[in-house]
Amino acid sequence: MAEFEAERVVPATAEQVFAVVSDLDRLPEWLPDPVDVRPTGDGQVHADVPERGVDSQGTVQVRPEQLRVEWAHAPEYAGWLQVEHAEGSRSTVHLHLSFLGDQPETHGGAPAADVRQWLDDALASLERVVSTSS
Numbered sequence: 001m002a003e004f005e006a007e008r009v010v011p012a013t014a015e016q017v018f019a020v021v022s023d024l025d026r027l028p029e030w031l032p033d034p035v036d037v038r039p040t041g042d043g044q045v046h047a048d049v050p051e052r053g054v055d056s057q058g059t060v061q062v063r064p065e066q067l068r069v070e071w072a073h074a075p076e077y078a079g080w081l082q083v084e085h086a087e088g089s090r091s092t093v094h095l096h097l098s099f100l101g102d103q104p105e106t107h108g109g110a111p112a113a114d115v116r117q118w119l120d121d122a123l124a125s126l127e128r129v130v131s132t133s134s
Helices: 016-023 024-030 108-134
Strands: 004-012 038-040 043-048 055-063 068-073 077-085 091-099
Touching: 016 024, 016 077, 016 091, 016 108, 024 038, 024 108, 055 108, 091 108
Parallel strands: none
Antiparallel strands: 004 091, 038 043, 043 055, 055 068, 068 077, 077 091
């Protein structure tokens, strides 16, 4: 098992950020290449990460009352994104991934470094998208 997490302060309100992350049709706007996640139905998404041989269905739950989005592909993978209010009209975004099986990411090295970079890239991209949406 391996856990990865990144955090970023975004110069937008928590509600503005959550409006973007909770709109699952907007995932391609801020998720980094080579990660492709698209909604496929009520509470379902399809994840495609060719570099890692991932091509699978998963579940997603949007929790507006908590400003939180959770997803999973049981029993191998889970994650969440939490938006929190910060000082002024800023917010803090936490992005967390759990690899629960014996994937390459659980052994460190380049696969784990790639995940860390993807998290950072996703949050930087999310900030750009939110900035242009506001």
